[in-house]
Amino acid sequence: KQEVTQIPAALSVPEGENLVLNCSFTDSAIYNLQWFRQDPGKGLTSLLLIQSSQREQTSGRLNASLDKSSGRSTLYIAASQPGDSATYLCAVSTNAGKSTFGDGTTLTVKP
Amino acid sequence: EAGVAQSPRYKIIEKRQSVAFWCNPISGHATLYWYQQILGQGPKLLIQFQNNGVVDDSQLPKDRFSAERLKGVDSTLKIQPAKLEDSAVYLCASSPTLAEQYFGPGTRLTVT
Numbered sequence: 494k495q496e497v498t499q500i501p502a503a504l505s506v507p508e509g510e511n512l513v514l515n516c517s518f519t520d521s522a523i524y525n526l527q528w529f530r531q532d533p534g535k536g537l538t539s540l541l542l543i544q545s546s547q548r549e550q551t552s553g554r555l556n557a558s559l560d561k562s563s564g565r566s567t568l569y570i571a572a573s574q575p576g577d578s579a580t581y582l583c584a585v586s587t588n589a590g591k592s593t594f595g596d597g598t599t600l601t602v603k604p
Numbered sequence: 605e606a607g608v609a610q611s612p613r614y615k616i617i618e619k620r621q622s623v624a625f626w627c628n629p630i631s632g633h634a635t636l637y638w639y640q641q642i643l644g645q646g647p648k649l650l651i652q653f654q655n656n657g658v659v660d661d662s663q664l665p666k667d668r669f670s671a672e673r674l675k676g677v678d679s680t681l682k683i684q685p686a687k688l689e690d691s692a693v694y695l696c697a698s699s700p701t702l703a704e705q706y707f708g709p710g711t712r713l714t715v716t
Contacts, residue, residue: 497646524702525702527704527705529707534712535709535710536608536695536707536708536709536710537647537695537697537705537707538707539704539705539706539707542703542704582646582647584646584647584705586702588702589659589660590635590652590654590659590699590701590702591649591652591659591660592637592649592705593649594639594646594647594648595646596644596645596646597646
């Protein structure tokens with residue numbers, strides 16, 4: 494059974510810092526990995542999707558990497574802003590499209 | 605492009621009552637998911653449809669939960685009878701096959 498762990502559960506940083514969020518998974522037989530952002534009381538917004546054959550994806554100040562063999566992914570946020578404050582979730586999917594989510598990291602960026 | 609639509613946004617019911625949620629996915633998306641998200645946790649998959657067929661419902665409590673996808677488009681999720689522990693946000697997502705998932709705003713259910 495796939496298990497996804499995100500550490501830390503919460504993170505607080507001053508504005509402008511670069512930061513890394515971690516995601517680990519127990520079964521390396523994944524099809525893709527997706528990072529999401531969730532604001533309080535809202536649904537999930539997709540940030541980045543990495544296929545199992547890829548090593549990283551970039552969008553603006555966000556960069557996600559994937560090391561399938563070690564069961565790890567990181568989400569790097571450059572020059573953090575207060576508007577980046579949210580919960581960040583990662584999810585791994587099988588080739589049947591079944592997804593397993595971590596419990597997320599709640600990020601607070603202080604002005 | 606319109607996103608995933610869900611209704612209602614909020615629902616309060618008493619235990620042992622029944623409730624239904626509705627989801628309209630993005631047009632053309634073959635795969636539809638229902639997730640349960642308890643406060644402080646990540647979403648847990650309840651059921652996955654491919655067109656109008658069920659791909660995975662291994663975590664759906666079938667004694668009280670049911671779901672259907674009409675003509676491979678809209679879907680409804682029903683709980684009957686509800687328990688206190690069913691209080692959660694119910695999220696619907698859709699995707700083209702084996703691709704990026706797009707989520708709706710969710711329905712927040714409170715069972716008293």
